[in-house]
Amino acid sequence: MANWLMAGKRGVIMGLANDKSIAWGIAKACADAGAEMAFTYMGDAFKKRVTPLADQLGVEIMLDCDVSDPASLDAAFGEIEKAWGKIDFIVHAIGFSDKNELRGRYVDTSRENFAMTMDISVYSFTSVMQRAEKLMSDGGSALTLTYYGAEQVMPHYNVMGVAKAALEASVMYLAEDLGKDGIRVNAISAGPIKTLAASGIGDFRYIMKWNELNAPLRRNVTIEDVGKSALYMLSDLGSGVTGETLHVDAGYHVVGMKAVDAPDI
Numbered sequence: 001m002a003n004w005l006m007a008g009k010r011g012v013i014m015g016l017a018n019d020k021s022i023a024w025g026i027a028k029a030c031a032d033a034g035a036e037m038a039f040t041y042m043g044d045a046f047k048k049r050v051t052p053l054a055d056q057l058g059v060e061i062m063l064d065c066d067v068s069d070p071a072s073l074d075a076a077f078g079e080i081e082k083a084w085g086k087i088d089f090i091v092h093a094i095g096f097s098d099k100n101e102l103r104g105r106y107v108d109t110s111r112e113n114f115a116m117t118m119d120i121s122v123y124s125f126t127s128v129m130q131r132a133e134k135l136m137s138d139g140g141s142a143l144t145l146t147y148y149g150a151e152q153v154m155p156h157y158n159v160m161g162v163a164k165a166a167l168e169a170s171v172m173y174l175a176e177d178l179g180k181d182g183i184r185v186n187a188i189s190a191g192p193i194k195t196l197a198a199s200g201i202g203d204f205r206y207i208m209k210w211n212e213l214n215a216p217l218r219r220n221v222t223i224e225d226v227g228k229s230a231l232y233m234l235s236d237l238g239s240g241v242t243g244e245t246l247h248v249d250a251g252y253h254v255v256g257m258k259a260v261d262a263p264d265i
């Protein structure tokens with residue numbers, strides 16, 4: 001990987017849980033391209049899993065940050081400001097809902113889970129950008145992760161689909177507000193990937209198989225596929241791109257009707 005692309009750039013990766021995380025694919029790509037990074041994780045349970053990953057990439061700043069807690073966000077960004085003074089990029093790879101409501105019908109979504117899902121999966125990106133904006137004194141690039149369930153019904157994605165639709169709209173409004181300061185804001189819409197957030201989902205294996213058989217590339221995407229496209233969005237290669245949702249899904253989103261030769265599952 002070209003190791004000049006992110007040389008001298010400093011950024012924050014939020015949402016690393018383990019080496020299956022999409023955030024890990026992005027962090028590896030950015031490290032290979034010469035970036036310096038800080039990781040945030042949620043709670044001690046994740047610290048012991050994230051520490052060896054940070055060591056592997058020479059990441060020295062690791063911060064506990066619960067994005068649903070403004071004080072936690074202030075503390076984390078305060079540490080980053082103290083250490084670096086400014087940042088060039090930020091990755092928000094965070095989403096959460098009550099998994100018991102990611103099965104069955106969307107119409108049965110509870111008010112409590114709707115609010116919590118929107119807070120953690122949508123508002124948290126806006127809340128992060130309120131703090132990141134102050135540190136992007138020379139401009140910068142922000143990236144969040146979304147899913148096709150924002151655009152079309154994906155069975156049982158339910159309230160997460162409504163949340164991702166809101167997230168994609170927030171990317172456009174953040175891009176408009178922050179563009180004049182040279183801050184670009186984009187999303188990657190990734191195909192299904194077997195991560196911690198995907199585990200505990202009932203028929204995930206079926207979803208993966210369906211995508212593999214019906215995506216134009218006839219395969220599922222990997223965290224490395226997402227990492228490479230994230231590098232384009234986070235680096236100067238994406239200098240003219242903002243407010244965009246880029247599909248990194250092996251082309252699945254362009255298929256309206258599966259090819260007749262697609263073998264049955």
Ligand SMILES: NC(=O)c1ccc[n+]([C@@H]2O[C@H](COP(=O)([O-])OP(=O)(O)OC[C@H]3O[C@@H](n4cnc5c(N)ncnc54)[C@H](O)[C@@H]3O)[C@@H](O)[C@H]2O)c1
Nearest residue numbers: 015016017021022066067093094095145192193195196197
């Ligand atoms: N795995 C997929 O199929 C897929 C596809 C498209 C988009 N996405 C999105 O990619 C992003 C990353 O998910 P992933 O699949 O890598 O799974 P993951 O479980 O590895 O990452 C999700 C992260 O969100 C963090 N998180 C949850 N609540 C938090 C909170 N309150 N404060 C701080 N962090 C919190 C978790 O600690 C975890 O690190 C999510 O936004 C997800 O919706 C995932």
Ligand SMILES: Cc1c(CN(C)C(=O)CCc2cnc3c(c2)CCC(=O)N3)oc2ccccc12
Nearest residue numbers: 095096097099102147156157192197198200201
């Ligand atoms: C794809 C796909 C995903 C992966 N994806 C795109 C996601 O965005 C993950 C969404 C998610 C959010 N919150 C939780 C969980 C998953 C499971 C564990 C938990 O406790 N909470 O999740 C689905 C749920 C139903 C249907 C498809 C999918």
